[in-house]
Amino acid sequence: MQNLKVIAQGARYRGGNPMWSWLLHRVTGVGMVLFVVAHITASFLTQRFGSGAGMAINAVYESPAFQLVMYFCVIYHALNGLRVIILDIRPSLMRFQRETLWLQWLTFVPIYALAVLLILLRAASGE
């Protein structure tokens, strides 16, 4: 109960677009940690031992749905991280934080759209 309250407080932290980008950065970051752990483990098992367990994990992230989610995580986390680094180098740009967020989404959309297109084309071709 105590933990739920803390999480609820954390989820409401400050509010608005900057809050959601901060929260999304966390969620996508944790998501990628879980994926990379599974990815390396599966590759290791497959390569070393030709393991069926490794192949089974591979099959999960070969699915288009998984790839759509993981591409979102990677591209979002990369662009948002880059934005944070730029704002850290030039703190005076913090005045335009909301504008930098819109710019980030404007950059995100075409890159992610291209990724989605490639994933769906591959899925459609049944490769």
Next chain:
Amino acid sequence: MTTLNASASPAARRTVRPIPQGRNRFERAMWLFMRFSGLALLFLALSHFGFQHIIVGTHRLTSEDTIVRWGLAGESITISQLFWRLYYGVMVLLAMLHGLNGLRQVAYDYLKNKTVYNAFMAAAAVLILAVTTMGVIALIVGVNASGATAAITR
């Protein structure tokens, strides 16, 4: 009323975490590490994604490409294979440390009970260390021919 949000102080509006000041050298080092490793991973991870998805294709993850790029265990290694092993070696080390420190910050915010926090971080550190070890072993030794062949023909 020249500016919007004039009542909020600059500090209150700031949502990017500034570099930790004071004597905490560890936090300052980690703050810098997250920026530098993040920048490196931006290029490493995105090029890995581009290469694997656009050039190789996800549905050939267990294919011969990995053997060509990494080289087989027990065989002498070419310059190109050395490059790929170093590329993946740097990426796995940076990614795992970046992820572990990220988990630490998230856990610090949500796990207020110190015992729970310590247990979580111990488990996370063991998991990350195990995965890093697996990655580094695979890169140092090279692809195991019988294992990879079993996976290809399966």
